[in-house]
Each structure stands twice: as C-alpha cells, then as structure tokens.
Amino acid sequence: MPKFQLLRDFLVSDGVIGEDQLYQPGRPPQAWLELVHETAYVTAYCGGTLDAKAQRRIGLPWSEGLVRRTCTAVGGTILTAKLALNQGLACNTAGGTHHAFPDYGSGFCIFNDIAIATRLLKAQNLLKTILVVDLDVHQGDGTAWIFRNDPTVFTFSMHCAVNFPSRKQISDLDIPLNEGTEDDEYLRQLANHLPGLVTQIEPDLVLYDAGVDPHRNDRLGKLALTDEGLYRRDKYVLETCAQAGYPVACVIGGGYGKDMGALIQRHAYLHRAASEVYQKYC
Numbered sequence: 359m360p361k362f363q364l365l366r367d368f369l370v371s372d373g374v375i376g377e378d379q380l381y382q383p384g385r386p387p388q389a390w391l392e393l394v395h396e397t398a399y400v401t402a403y404c405g406g407t408l409d410a411k412a413q414r415r416i417g418l419p420w421s422e423g424l425v426r427r428t429c430t431a432v433g434g435t436i437l438t439a440k441l442a443l444n445q446g447l448a449c450n451t452a453g454g455t456h457h458a459f460p461d462y463g464s465g466f467c468i469f470n471d472i473a474i475a476t477r478l479l480k481a482q483n484l485l486k487t488i489l490v491v492d493l494d495v496h497q498g499d500g501t502a503w504i505f506r507n508d509p510t511v512f513t514f515s516m517h518c519a520v521n522f523p524s525r526k527q528i529s530d531l532d533i534p535l536n537e538g539t540e541d542d543e544y545l546r547q548l549a550n551h552l553p554g555l556v557t558q559i560e561p562d563l564v565l566y567d568a569g570v571d572p573h574r575n576d577r578l579g580k581l582a583l584t585d586e587g588l589y590r591r592d593k594y595v596l597e598t599c600a601q602a603g604y605p606v607a608c609v610i611g612g613g614y615g616k617d618m619g620a621l622i623q624r625h626a627y628l629h630r631a632a633s634e635v636y637q638k639y640c
C-alpha cells in the first residue's frame with residue numbers, strides 16, 4: 359500500500375509541514391516488540407513462518423517489505439511519542455494497528471504500535487500515566503485487552519457499534535455509535551466525554567488514534583462524517599489536550615477507499631490540525 363509514502367509527500371508538497379519537521383524512525387529491536395507480543399509470534403511473523411490460518415486472520419499477504427514497513431511503523435509511533443513528550447505534539451504518518459493482540463494479528467494489524475510505545479516509554483521511566491484516545495471507526499480491541507488490568511493506561515474507544523470486530527473487548531470507556539452517525543452527533547458525543555477524561559486522568563501523554571474510517575465514503579466505516587467533520591474532530595482532540603498542557607502523540611489509524619487522493623486528503627487533516635494547534639499552544 360503506497361498510502362504512507364504518498365501522505366508524507368503530500369504533507370510536504372502541500373506545505374502542511376516543512377522538510378525540517380520530518381524525522382525518520384528506525385526499526386525497533388525485537389525485544390521492544392516483545393514488551394507486548396509473544397516471542398514465538400514475533401519470530402514467526404518476521405521470519406515468514408506464520409501458519410496460513412494466522413496469516414489469513416491478519417488479512418495482508420506476507421512479504422519482506424511488509425515486515426519492514428510494519429516494524430518501521432512501530433518505530434515511528436515510538437519516535438512520535440518521544441517527540442510529543444519533548445515538544446508537546448507530534449504525528450506519525452502511519453500507525454494505529456490496534457487490532458493486534460500479544461500472540462496474533464487481525465484486521466490488517468500485525469504488531470500493536472500503541473501498546474508497544476506505551477510499554478516501552480513506561481519501561482524507560484519516561485511516563486507513568488497514559489490516555490489512549492481511539493477514534494478509529496473500529497473498536498481498539500487489542501489495545502483494550504492488552505491494558506485491561508493496567509490502571510496506569512486508560513483506554514477510550516469511540517467506534518461504530520455494528521462494525522468489526524464482531525466480538526468487542528472492554529475498554530476503560532467504550533462509546534459505541536449507531537450506524538450512520540453524522541458530524542454533529544459524533545462531535546457532541548466526543549465533547550461529552552473527552553474533556554472530563556483528560557481532567558480526571560491527568561495523563562503524562564495522550565496517544566491519539568485518528569483513523570479516518572468514520573468518513574461517510576469510507577469502504578469499511580459505516581459512519582457518516584464529512585471531511586469537515588473529521589477536521590473538526592482532530593482539531594477538537596488536539597486543542598482539548600494541548601490547551602490543558604497535555605502532550606499528544608498521534609497515529610493515523612485506518613482509512614479505506616479506492617480514491618487514494620481523497621484518502622490522503624482525509625489523513626492529512628490530522629497533520630493540518632496538529633500544525634495549527636502546535637503553533638498556538640506548544
């Protein structure tokens with residue numbers, strides 16, 4: 359999928375970001391992946407020896423290139439989280455693979471970058487409390503399960519009730535939305551919950567999954583947000599956190615459609631909003 363490179367190039371060519379704001383992540387060592395995932399799974403996936411059934415559950419054909427991209431995306435979320443701690447706000451141009459569980463991947467997700475970055479930064483004593491704000495249209499089931507017994511990681515997922523995964527996990531806060539929910543109702547639900555959560559948790563870092571699959575034209579979404587609705591959502595999340603002084607690290611999450619140009623535009627709203635919020639508050 360060329361989406362990630364296209365997004366990066368678009369952000370630069372459209373003037374959303376300058377070349378001096380770009381950072382290149384490295385591939386994380388296997389030990390970091392194993393802060394969340396079982397050794398046998400990581401070894402099998404990276405070595406191309408995962409059995410056919412487990413591979414089908416992921417839904418993406420294995421290749422050396424995909425292993426490289428997957429690991430680099432995890433490295434990107436780790437780097438994004440560290441930049442956010444230092445600078446107040448940072449965005450990955452990939453990431454948000456929230457359906458990955460410790461011993462298997464699913465729904466196009468192989469390793470859970472959100473969970474790995476969280477565990478690593480905690481292990482490195484860079485933070486204690488984290489708030490995961492997952493607004494991808496699909497429930498962040500892997501993340502919810504991984505942190506189900508961890509009181510220092512609060513998982514908040516707002517998603518379409520009748521979408522994948524059919525078997526939901528229990529986040530610290532789940533807001534399931536009706537199929538066809540539009541901008542105003544969506545933003546009203548968000549405003550009902552997010553400010554209170556931030557005040558209550560006082561996180562050292564907010565990890566925001568800004569999936570664009572709630573868009574009305576998304577192939578897998580089932581919600582009905584407009585382009586403007588997505589932009590207002592991202593701006594609202596970032597402003598709510600940054601205004602109160604909480605650092606935010608963003609990942610782009612899901613987004614599906616045949617019109618690649620339109621999809622890139624949707625993902626770029628996150629970076630546009632982040633650039634504006636950064637200049638104002640950070």
Ligand SMILES: [Zn+2]
Pocket residue numbers: 494495496569571611612613
């Ligand atoms: Zn999704």
